[in-house]
Amino acid sequence: MKMQIGETYHGFKLQESRPVKEINATAHTFRHDKSGARLLFLECGDDNKVFSVSFRTPPPDNTGVPHILEHSVLCGSRKFPLKEPFVELIKGSLNTYLNAMTFSDKTMYPVASQNDKDFHNLMDVYLDAVFFPNIYKYPEILRQEGWHYELDDPAGELTYKGVVYNEMKGVFSSPEAVLERKAQEILFPDTPYGLESGGDPDHIPALTQEQFEAFHRKYYHPANSYLYLYGDLRIEEHLQFINEEYLSHFDAIPVESSIPEQPPFTAPKAVTVEYPISSTERAGDKTFLSLNYVVGRGTDVELCLAFSILKHMLLGTPAAPLKKALIDAGIGKDVSGSFNDGILQPTFNVVARNANAEQAKKFQEVVETTLRQLVAQGIDKRLVEASINSREFQLREANYGTRPKGLGYNIECLDSWLYDAPPTAHLEYDAALDSIKNALTQPYFEKLIEKYLLQNKHSALFVVKPARGLAEARAREIRQELAEYKARLTEQEIAAIVA
Ligand SMILES: [Zn+2]
Known part of the structure; x- marks a missing residue:
């Protein structure tokens, strides 16, 4: 009808x-x-x-x-x-x-x-x-x-x-x-x-x-x-x-659920955190190094599409320049990147797995030097073209793995709809893709790297290192906390928990 x-x-x-x-x-x-x-x-x-x-x-x-x-x-x-x-x-x-x-x-x-x-x-x-x-x-x-x-x-x-x-x-x-x-x-x-x-x-x-x-x-x-x-x-x-x-x-009521924007930082941050390994495991080559950047808005269709292409260009294949530079420098056994645009303020990251905490400074240097070189010398146009083609093929194929196509589209719709932008914004990607194809003759991705990575202060370097016995220590604390709680309970209260 x-x-x-x-x-x-x-x-x-x-x-x-x-x-x-x-x-x-x-x-x-x-x-x-x-x-x-x-x-x-x-x-x-x-x-x-x-x-x-x-x-x-x-x-x-x-x-x-x-x-x-x-x-x-x-x-x-x-x-x-x-x-x-x-x-x-x-x-x-x-x-x-x-x-x-x-x-x-x-x-x-x-x-x-x-x-x-x-x-x-x-x-x-x-x-x-x-x-x-x-x-x-x-x-x-x-x-x-x-x-x-x-x-x-x-x-x-x-x-x-x-x-x-x-x-x-x-x-x-x-x-x-x-x-x-x-x-x-x-x-x-x-x-x-x-x-x-x-x-x-x-x-x-x-x-x-x-x-x-x-x-x-x-x-x-x-x-x-x-x-x-x-x-x-x-x-x-x-x-x-x-x-x-x-x-x-139901009658309509106002529901305050909007997602506020995080104001950008005035300087990048550096953070070290620990994750648990058992007290017998060895700690060498088990540190994760990561650089994370907040990139624009999730409702910016062209920027999101461009960044998903840039991720592939920089880190998607063994020959990709950023991945290769990190591996050649001996930082981490496995290097990858991701672009998460399912939120209001998307993030881009570069991760080196199975590295060591002492390599953190070197990691950041290699990433920044490589990016600066790419901006100065220009990215190989064959790589640009291959990355755009690969993403375009994925888009046309609309393969969402185990998820039905209709659900894949649904999630893409929510990526703009949830933030009060038109629901089909990300599905209507042709105009954005055409604009991105200017990269074949112009310094398009070089400008993105400069603005959203090299000049971006809303970013952070993470060192995630293994800590032996951390899980055991935390388990002891919880046991202690629960024992103290139990000591305050009456016999009836204890009986009620057992029942
Ligand atoms: Zn669950």
């Missing part, structure tokens, strides 16, 4: 319809008047349909409340009270994808299926889970999914347990995770990106049921939601269902 701009369909007002020729689709943007919900429909011929509901969920602290809530809403809801609807769903469903993800500023619940009936059921289960979860009725959900005290017998040792608590303890034992966490904390000290949305095990036990409920009440409201439909589907039926079953029961 042909929809008219400005018309309302089952409570959803159509705000815009525009072709997105890069992906052979039409994007329809709606606003649900009564509840304030946003909805994007990417209409195309793909029969692997995708639905998702996402919320902007900046973490207020390091307790991991966004992550714990993501687990918890899938533990039963108003219409689907069974304890493990998610597990049951996977067993009985024909879905091609079913998951929930916590990002640093959003939480996403996507489903995909080629079967109409199945698609509808999954949508129903997910909407009921996020808007009417059983978390208020059963406080044991937070204890099970987040954290709780565990005690096998009254005389035994008290410990912390919980699905997310255990999961994050595992995550934080890896140097990669320690580096990533520290980099965000240092580069974004005044914004939610400085906090751990997944939960820092040292802070998870500070989360209370009241804070947990308050987080759901505030952020899991339709007015703070981003609904997404993709593929070859009958849109009106879905709009009607979502309106009648869910959104019509």
Whole structure:
């Protein structure tokens, strides 16, 4: 059917319809008047349909409340009270994808299926889970999914347990995770990106049921939601269902969830952190060295695309100039780079793994000297062309690995939509790509290197080095803390934990 701009369909007002020729689709943007919900429909011929509901969920602290809530809403809801609807769903469903993800500023619940009936059921289960979860009725959900005290017998040792608590303890034992966490904390000290949305095990036990409920009440409201439909589907039926079953029961309220910008630094920082290795492991060649830069805005389509190409150019192949220079200088056994643009203020980094802490200064020197040479002499145009071609091929192919295409597009949409920019900005990449192709005749990437890397003060050098016995020492502290807590409990309180 042909929809008219400005018309309302089952409570959803159509705000815009525009072709997105890069992906052979039409994007329809709606606003649900009564509840304030946003909805994007990417209409195309793909029969692997995708639905998702996402919320902007900046973490207020390091307790991991966004992550714990993501687990918890899938533990039963108003219409689907069974304890493990998610597990049951996977067993009985024909879905091609079913998951929930916590990002640093959003939480996403996507489903995909080629079967109409199945698609509808999954949508129903997910909407009921996020808007009417059983978390208020059963406080044991937070204890099970987040954290709780565990005690096998009254005389035994008290410990912390919980699905997310255990999961994050595992995550934080890896140097990669320690580096990533520290980099965000240092580069974004005044914004939610400085906090751990997944939960820092040292802070998870500070989360209370009241804070947990308050987080759901505030952020899991339709007015703070981003609904997404993709593929070859009958849109009106879905709009009607979502309106009648869910959104019509809510009234729009203002939800303050916008992500503030971190003001740039006046000088780069240098930070050393430790990660745990066992007391018997040797510490040589186990240090990670990393230079991290905050690069513009995630809504700047051309800059983000250019930086993903620059990353490949500098570090993507063994012959890439920055990678080669570091390896030749004997700094680290493995050198790579990444560009993370799934946030408001993207970051670019260069990492040397299996290096040594004494090499930190040399590492920075080699990176900066190499970049300066590239700017002065100009980057080999064959390398520029190969890197642009490789990225263009990836874009046209739209291969998102294990994720369905429609979900890959969805995540790209949120990369601008979540920051109040047009949802299809990153999908409409042709104009940006054309502009970047000026690099074949002009010093395009050289200028980016100069401005965003060499002259960039919003950056930091990280030395992440192994510390023997760190994990054991931390475990002793926690044991001590728990023993002191237990000593203050009455017999009845102890009995309640054992039960
Ligand atoms: Zn998890």
